[in-house]
Amino acid sequence: MFTTYEEALEWIHSRLRLGMKPGLQRMEWMMDKLGHPERRIKSVHIGGTNGKGSTVTFLRSILQEAGYSVGTFTSPYFEQFNERVSINGAPIKDKEIVQLANDIYPLAVELENTELGGPTEFEIITAMAFQYFGHVHPADIVMFEVGLGGRYDSTNIIYPVLSIITSIGLDHTAILGDTYEKIAFEKAGIIKPGISVITGVKQEEALTVIKEKALEKKAPLYLLGNEFSISGHRSMPKGEYFSVNTVFEEFPGLEIGMAGKHQTENASLAVMAAELLNIYYSFLIEDEHIRAGLKNAYWPGRFEIISDDPLVIIDGAHNEEGIIALTAELAARFHDKRINLVFAALSDKKLDKMIDNLDSVADKIAFTEFNFPRAARAEELYEISTNKNKHFHKDWKQLLENELKETEKDSILVVTGSLYFLSEAKPNLLKLLGK
CATH class of the missing domain: 3.40.1190.10 (Mur-like, catalytic domain)
Incomplete structure (x- = not known):
């Protein structure tokens, strides 16, 4: 007991x-x-x-x-x-x-x-x-x-x-x-x-x-x-x-x-x-x-704006349908901004289609990984992507810190993928943002 x-x-x-x-x-x-x-x-x-x-x-x-x-x-x-x-x-x-x-x-x-x-x-x-x-x-x-x-x-x-x-x-x-x-x-x-x-x-x-x-x-x-x-x-x-x-x-x-x-x-x-x-x-x-x-009504991690300056959004788009909804919203709302994406996912998802949709709206895309039994490796995600401006970093905390520093007035940082990842990333982002 x-x-x-x-x-x-x-x-x-x-x-x-x-x-x-x-x-x-x-x-x-x-x-x-x-x-x-x-x-x-x-x-x-x-x-x-x-x-x-x-x-x-x-x-x-x-x-x-x-x-x-x-x-x-x-x-x-x-x-x-x-x-x-x-x-x-x-x-x-x-x-x-x-x-x-x-x-x-x-x-x-x-x-x-x-x-x-x-x-x-x-x-x-x-x-x-x-x-x-x-x-x-x-x-x-x-x-x-x-x-x-x-x-x-x-x-x-x-x-x-x-x-x-x-x-x-x-x-x-x-x-x-x-x-x-x-x-x-x-x-x-x-x-x-x-x-x-x-x-x-x-x-x-x-x-x-x-x-x-x-x-x-x-x-x-x-x-x-x-x-x-x-x-x-x-x-x-x-x-x-x-x-x-x-x-x-x-x-x-x-x-x-x-x-x-x-x-x-x-x-x-x-x-x-x-x-x-x-x-x-x-x-x-x-x-x-x-x-x-x-x-x-409030539900965390669903197209949630956690900072206006710099503009930072987290979204738990963890499958193809979720990614399609996210990318449609980004294209509709932020067509005048440079979209920088950070993505981490579970390996048992349809990663090729998910990443293909993200590639279509991202001006820059970064892949990372997190400590979870079914998490996909950052390099694996990177290899799937066809985006011309892509990179990966195994240390997601360091990656988020780097990406925040590079998020300027004309750009937006979107952190998305597995909800398991976002549950760890959100408090870290808020700390980095001084919130």
């Missing part, structure tokens, strides 16, 4: 050695031993390739404005591990992590000696979240973000009041499949019988899979572009302005502080979700709660 936060964290992270083990049996086994805390939670389930974290943040902020206590389970964390389990945006305390780890530890040991085998790191963290919101600190509603895929993800033992599928992209193809249809099939695995599902998925082949699954489960389906839509979009210096129309109501002149057209889509999913919670589940959410919630 654990007496300190550090001991608990060390044990949790030690489970990484087990890798990923698809299936729900270990989760169901642990929940049974804990008295099924997951059944005590009113929840929203959010899956998809990109936009999960932003959608969670928009909906959480709306619900908080309406006066509700809102739990969230998200991954990965950005600044501290505790963020993964939060109440009203505040990470749970270190002592609560210790308590939860002690609740789950004996079950993990017992499970290790069964034919199911020991639980993975993600399964343990998910079990901790269920235990927290079910037995330790109940909330009015809890949003559970899918870790990977959906069908066999460890969060998929819940029976939510709403399901949301944000987008479909060709990410984690070795696990989820190499076509939009195959990936959509995994994502659609979170659709439950009779439970409304909201989606921003665009690809016709992926939508067909989701429509068929919703029909099979008799789940009402709300599609972006059909049952709700976006109009009047224009970018602001720091954010977006747009309107959302749903089958129930119109919301003209909405504003968000998160930049990017794709963020208006994530925000529209949250608006549709808030509408359904209001109409069918007795959550008293007014127009002003939606407006204020969207405007005040």
Whole structure:
């Protein structure tokens, strides 16, 4: 058993050695031993390739404005591990992590000696979240973000009041499949019988899979572009302005502080979700709660301007779809500036297409690496790039210091790639900037 936060964290992270083990049996086994805390939670389930974290943040902020206590389970964390389990945006305390780890530890040991085998790191963290919101600190509603895929993800033992599928992209193809249809099939695995599902998925082949699954489960389906839509979009210096129309109501002149057209889509999913919670589940959410919630929503590392002078942006574009959204935004907003990019990524991503898109907007691009089991080597990234002004540096701290010194009035520094990298890079950048 654990007496300190550090001991608990060390044990949790030690489970990484087990890798990923698809299936729900270990989760169901642990929940049974804990008295099924997951059944005590009113929840929203959010899956998809990109936009999960932003959608969670928009909906959480709306619900908080309406006066509700809102739990969230998200991954990965950005600044501290505790963020993964939060109440009203505040990470749970270190002592609560210790308590939860002690609740789950004996079950993990017992499970290790069964034919199911020991639980993975993600399964343990998910079990901790269920235990927290079910037995330790109940909330009015809890949003559970899918870790990977959906069908066999460890969060998929819940029976939510709403399901949301944000987008479909060709990410984690070795696990989820190499076509939009195959990936959509995994994502659609979170659709439950009779439970409304909201989606921003665009690809016709992926939508067909989701429509068929919703029909099979008799789940009402709300599609972006059909049952709700976006109009009047224009970018602001720091954010977006747009309107959302749903089958129930119109919301003209909405504003968000998160930049990017794709963020208006994530925000529209949250608006549709808030509408359904209001109409069918007795959550008293007014127009002003939606407006204020969207405007005040903040999610770190998503086209986040951390300095205006010099102009420095960090963005967790960690797959091809994320990179496409980032480069489109850079081209639209900063066509009059010299764009200097720093990029670090995990080796299991589609690096050639990601780097090709970055090359297309970068006046200068630098590659680096960081200490993580699946991190790509800086030289490997450099070799893929065709940019005429490219270089690499294995020491990311030194690279960031060098790049900051070279960022002048007519240029912008963009640090992007893996969220694991950005979680380390951001505090270092803020220190270098004297913030």
